Amino acid sequence: xxxxxxxxxxxxxxxxxxxxxxxxxxxxxxxxxxxxxxxxxxxxxxxxxxxxxxxxxxxxxxxxxxxxxxxxxxxxxxxxxxxxxxxxxxxxxxxxxxxxxxxxxxxxxxxxxxxxxxxxxxxxxxxxxxxxxxxxxxxxxxxxxxxxxxxxxxxxxxxxxxxxxxxxxxxxxxxxxxxxxxxxxxxxxxxxxxxxxxxxxxxxxxxxxxxxxxxxxxxxxxxxxxxxxxxxxxxxxxxxxxxxxxxxxxxxxxxxxxxxxxxxxxxxxxxxxxxxxxxxxxxxxxxxxxxxxxxxxxxxxxxxxxxxxxxxxxxxxxxxxxxxxxxxxxxxxxxxxxxxxxxxxxxxxxxxxxxxxxxxxxxxxxxxxxxxxxxx
Amino acid sequence: xxxxxxxxxxxxxxxxxxxxxxxxxxxxxxxxxxxxxxxxxxxxxxxxxxxxxxxxxxxxxxxxxxxxxxxxxxxxxxxxxxxxxxxxxxxxxxxxxxxxxxxxxxxxxxxxxxxxxxxxxxxxxxxxxxxxxxxxxxxxxxxxxxxxxxxxxxxxxxxxxxxxxxxxxxxxxxxxxxxxxxxxxxxxxxxxxxxxxxxxxxxxxxxxxxxxxxxxxxxxxxxxxxxxxxxxxxxxxxxxxxxxxxxxxxxxxxxxxxxxxxxxxxxxxxxxxxxxxxx
Numbered sequence: 001x002x003x004x005x006x007x008x009x010x011x012x013x014x015x016x017x018x019x020x021x022x023x024x025x026x027x028x029x030x031x032x033x034x035x036x037x038x039x040x041x042x043x044x045x046x047x048x049x050x051x052x053x054x055x056x057x058x059x060x061x062x063x064x065x066x067x068x069x070x071x072x073x074x075x076x077x078x079x080x081x082x083x084x085x086x087x088x089x090x091x092x093x094x095x096x097x098x099x100x101x102x103x104x105x106x107x108x109x110x111x112x113x114x115x116x117x118x119x120x121x122x123x124x125x126x127x128x129x130x131x132x133x134x135x136x137x138x139x140x141x142x143x144x145x146x147x148x149x150x151x152x153x154x155x156x157x158x159x160x161x162x163x164x165x166x167x168x169x170x171x172x173x174x175x176x177x178x179x180x181x182x183x184x185x186x187x188x189x190x191x192x193x194x195x196x197x198x199x200x201x202x203x204x205x206x207x208x209x210x211x212x213x214x215x216x217x218x219x220x221x222x223x224x225x226x227x228x229x230x231x232x233x234x235x236x237x238x239x240x241x242x243x244x245x246x247x248x249x250x251x252x253x254x255x256x257x258x259x260x261x262x263x264x265x266x267x268x269x270x271x272x273x274x275x276x277x278x279x280x281x282x283x284x285x286x287x288x289x290x291x292x293x294x295x296x297x298x299x300x301x302x303x304x305x306x307x308x309x310x311x312x313x314x315x316x317x318x319x320x321x322x323x324x325x326x327x328x329x330x331x332x333x334x335x336x337x338x339x340x341x342x343x344x345x346x347x348x349x350x351x352x353x354x355x356x357x358x359x360x361x362x363x364x365x366x367x368x369x370x371x372x373x374x375x376x
Numbered sequence: 377x378x379x380x381x382x383x384x385x386x387x388x389x390x391x392x393x394x395x396x397x398x399x400x401x402x403x404x405x406x407x408x409x410x411x412x413x414x415x416x417x418x419x420x421x422x423x424x425x426x427x428x429x430x431x432x433x434x435x436x437x438x439x440x441x442x443x444x445x446x447x448x449x450x451x452x453x454x455x456x457x458x459x460x461x462x463x464x465x466x467x468x469x470x471x472x473x474x475x476x477x478x479x480x481x482x483x484x485x486x487x488x489x490x491x492x493x494x495x496x497x498x499x500x501x502x503x504x505x506x507x508x509x510x511x512x513x514x515x516x517x518x519x520x521x522x523x524x525x526x527x528x529x530x531x532x533x534x535x536x537x538x539x540x541x542x543x544x545x546x547x548x549x550x551x552x553x554x555x556x557x558x559x560x561x562x563x564x565x566x567x568x569x570x571x572x573x574x575x576x577x578x579x580x581x582x583x584x585x586x587x588x589x590x591x592x593x594x595x596x597x598x599x600x601x602x603x604x605x606x607x608x609x610x611x612x613x614x615x616x617x618x619x620x621x622x623x624x625x626x627x628x629x630x631x632x633x634x635x636x637x638x639x640x641x642x643x644x645x646x647x648x649x650x651x652x653x654x655x
Contacts, residue, residue, distance in 0.1 A: 218532075222585050224533065224586025224590075307503065308504050308506050309536070320536055338536040343590070
């Protein structure tokens with residue numbers, strides 16, 4: 001009896017539409033595929049398909065010795081490769097109870113924070129470009145270049161650094177490097193203001209990010225979010241404070257928190273992290289102690305039988321390594337990475353329900369995933 | 377592979393180079409003198425041994441005994457060569473799970489868990505600052521629920537789910553490992569359970585939605601049989617993939633580029649190999 005009523009609608013197809021976004025799509029930041037189920041412009045459901053960049057780094061690592069793995073960890077989160085190195089080396093150091101000299105821990109702190117700034121620069125540039133602000137991209141990459149130059153001087157590479165060794169650093173820092181780092185801090189402090197001037201009060205930016213992808217604190221915890229997406233929901237969790245590693249226990253800094261848990265708050269948290277990172281770098285570079293840069297490391301890295309999980313705060317969130325040693329071999333028996341991007345990306349399905357297709361692009365950007373790390 | 381020939385002389389520089397400070401975390405007296413009785417679990421000493429006998433073909437290392445030697449300040453060098461030589465090719469049959477030393481108190485939430493769920497914790501282990509509990513696979517879900525909901529535990533953040541493959545244990549070759557974190561008490565714990573290839577492991581996705589993808593990955597990589605999972609598909613490998621790559625018996629090399637460049641040559645090579653295998 002409702003056939004006549006339907007007649008009008010029958011002219012248009014009111015069925016849900018399935019739309020494939022990616023794997024080759026500029027706004028998916030790599031090879032991410034999202035299968036969207038659309039009702040008009042609204043997203044009803046989204047299936048996130050990953051694995052296009054799976055290289056089996058865990059399996060590879062189980063067949064390499066402990067020293068060789070450092071360089072494989074570079075290939076996971078390749079915009080913050082040195083952070084991966086630090087996390088891995090600290091895990092093996094924890095397993096073998098190696099004490100790392102204070103100077104090495106200070107340099108690691110500087111390296112981690114430089115990486116955080118580099119990673120956030122890339123994030124703010126691409127995220128803004130996804131939403132339509134082209135200028136920020138050019139600005140942010142200009143400053144990222146300065147960081148790459150610093151890394152080139154430190155370890156000779158610009159992307160995959162291989163910058164740490166188990167027990168400390170491969171080499172002492174080049175003379176004058178700490179002064180160059182401080183000069184960079186001076187430059188960068190003003191640049192963060194420039195980014196903020198372009199975005200924070202921008203009406204288009206506010207329209208596109210406020211209230212998009214809201215997630216409350218408890219739900220964010222249950223979903224396993226970590227890093228800026230979790231802090232954007234107001235959960236005060238930062239591994240640098242809660243379980244300090246490197247030299248973070250000697251640094252003064254604050255953990256910026258959001259309130260609403262939307263895309264805008266995640267943006268604000270990361271912008272504030274720029275400033276806190278600069279603050280940490282300044283303290284570490286000014287207070288860098290003299291001394292050796294490598295601890296007492298046996299010539300052959302063969303940890304005692306046992307297993308451990310060690311997590312650090314990477315720019316994306318909780319980066320954890322779970323390493324099992326059988327005590328007999330120079331390869332880890334089991335090598336597992338807890339990739340922050342993987343666990344954060346899981347929330348995309350929940351976040352984009354009920355939003356428009358254009359917001360999906362903003363949400364992928366606001367989670368800040370690196371597919372090299374998601375797929376490993 | 378490459379370091380096998382070096383093994384004998386490896387032991388010497390290793391011993392010579394790191395004299396004292398390598399293992400400050402493990403007090404010698406405690407680890408050496410501790411039978412697992414200390415742990416205050418009545419069944420702890422017996423339980424870990426009981427699932428193992430049918431399997432363990434290698435006498436390489438019964439876990440409760442080995443760590444005491446490995447972690448303690450290694451009194452004489454005598455046991456070392458004895459342990460090194462025979463199991464040359466033997467795959468290890470289980471992880472080292474050293475009991476907590478006497479001067480490290482067991483956290484309150486583990487004691488409360490043992491009181492609330494008698495028999496659910498078969499082993500408490502402590503190594504370089506990490507606490508691990510082992511639970512039987514059929515009680516995993518209730519233990520997980522207790523750990524999440526009990527106020528003194530409050531493990532609301534499921535940080536990681538992974539697995540370890542120990543093929544010599546045949547009937548329960550996998551250790552499924554849950555790394556939990558509490559955002560209120562800022563504490564961590566690892567919950568382990570042992571499962572075979574077909575043993576149903578109840579999914580914890582209903583407790584922590586975060587476990588959804590993590591369990592999918594464990595299923596994909598190891599073939600652990602999770603039950604009650606809302607979306608049990610492969611996640612990293614293609615949907616039609618055969619086998620589970622992270623298992624220890626998974627081949628490390630495939631056909632290589634020959635298959636792409638010259639399939640017929642590859643097929644011929646494969647057939648001769650298969651025939652050789654048959655003979």
